[in-house]
Amino acid sequence: MITLTTFGPAFGSPDPSPFCMKGMALLKMSGLEHRFEPGDPRKAPKQKIPYITDKGSQIGDSTLFQIHIEQTYSVDFYPGLSDVEKATAWAFEKMCEEHLYFCAVHERWAKDANFNKGPKAFFDGVPAVMRPIITAMVRRDIKKSLHGQGIGRHTDEEILEFVKRDVQALSDFLGQKPYFMGDTITGADATIHSFVTAALCPLFTGAMLDVIKSHDNLVDYSERLLAHWYEGTDWTTGQAKAA
Numbered sequence: 001m002i003t004l005t006t007f008g009p010a011f012g013s014p015d016p017s018p019f020c021m022k023g024m025a026l027l028k029m030s031g032l033e034h035r036f037e038p039g040d041p042r043k044a045p046k047q048k049i050p051y052i053t054d055k056g057s058q059i060g061d062s063t064l065f066q067i068h069i070e071q072t073y074s075v076d077f078y079p080g081l082s083d084v085e086k087a088t089a090w091a092f093e094k095m096c097e098e099h100l101y102f103c104a105v106h107e108r109w110a111k112d113a114n115f116n117k118g119p120k121a122f123f124d125g126v127p128a129v130m131r132p133i134i135t136a137m138v139r140r141d142i143k144k145s146l147h148g149q150g151i152g153r154h155t156d157e158e159i160l161e162f163v164k165r166d167v168q169a170l171s172d173f174l175g176q177k178p179y180f181m182g183d184t185i186t187g188a189d190a191t192i193h194s195f196v197t198a199a200l201c202p203l204f205t206g207a208m209l210d211v212i213k214s215h216d217n218l219v220d221y222s223e224r225l226l227a228h229w230y231e232g233t234d235w236t237t238g239q240a241k242a243a
């Protein structure tokens with residue numbers, strides 16, 4: 001039994017983190033026995049969520065545990081793809097994880113309206129007297145990390161231009177195919193679908209949501225795979241919902 005530690009459902013999504021949704025989808029695709037368990041990044045092996053626990057070992061980072069599952073259980077997440085197709089899948093996955101993701105973090109954490117509707121709720125469990133201080137401290141750290149990564153140095157207009165180009169590339173490549181790489185569902189869908197669905201989260205208003213919503217094929221892809229992976233599943237545990 002593999003345990004995937006996530007944040008747990010929030011914002012009307014299976015998880016507020018696209019990396020957690022990626023992990024959830026990968027485990028579903030793997031066919032291995034698994035369960036989800038909400039946890040705390042401070043206790044995670046790399047102080048980030050998601051991570052898996054498999055036979056007593058904890059493995060942090062969604063790509064590293066994907067590789068662990070591939071190598072340990074001979075799971076092929078990219079069946080039938082050529083080397084060039086695998087290279088394409090890798091490049092799109094990393095565009096989402098290492099570029100589009102930071103634009104989304106900026107959208108949710110740096111903009112007051114979105115922060116107040118979403119991430120602020122992460123601090124509801126902090127004692128009231130400490131809450132404003134801890135909230136401001138964590139928000140400042142996240143803005144600092146966005147500055148270190150680079151995205152935080154750009155204007156809203158410049159970031160939006162990046163978003164438009166990432167999203168256009170995803171939409172153009174997906175086209176009218178049922179899955180990102182063609183007729184077969186692959187590991188690329190676990191990643192791409194999670195980032196597309198996170199960007200479509202209706203809680204967060206603003207230009208990023210408007211951009212992604214204007215691509216009908218991405219909206220349709222998000223809805224189809226949400227139904228495929230999550231209908232009938234308890235989002236908190238990963239187990240089938242009681243009838």
Ligand SMILES: N[C@@H](CCC(=O)N[C@@H](CS)C(=O)NCC(=O)O)C(=O)O
Nearest residue numbers: 017019041047048049050061062063
């Ligand atoms: N490269 C990591 C990224 C995971 C990640 O960035 N997780 C964020 C949430 S989306 C996190 O746990 N942040 C908590 C923190 O930084 O304290 C992966 O693929 O799993």
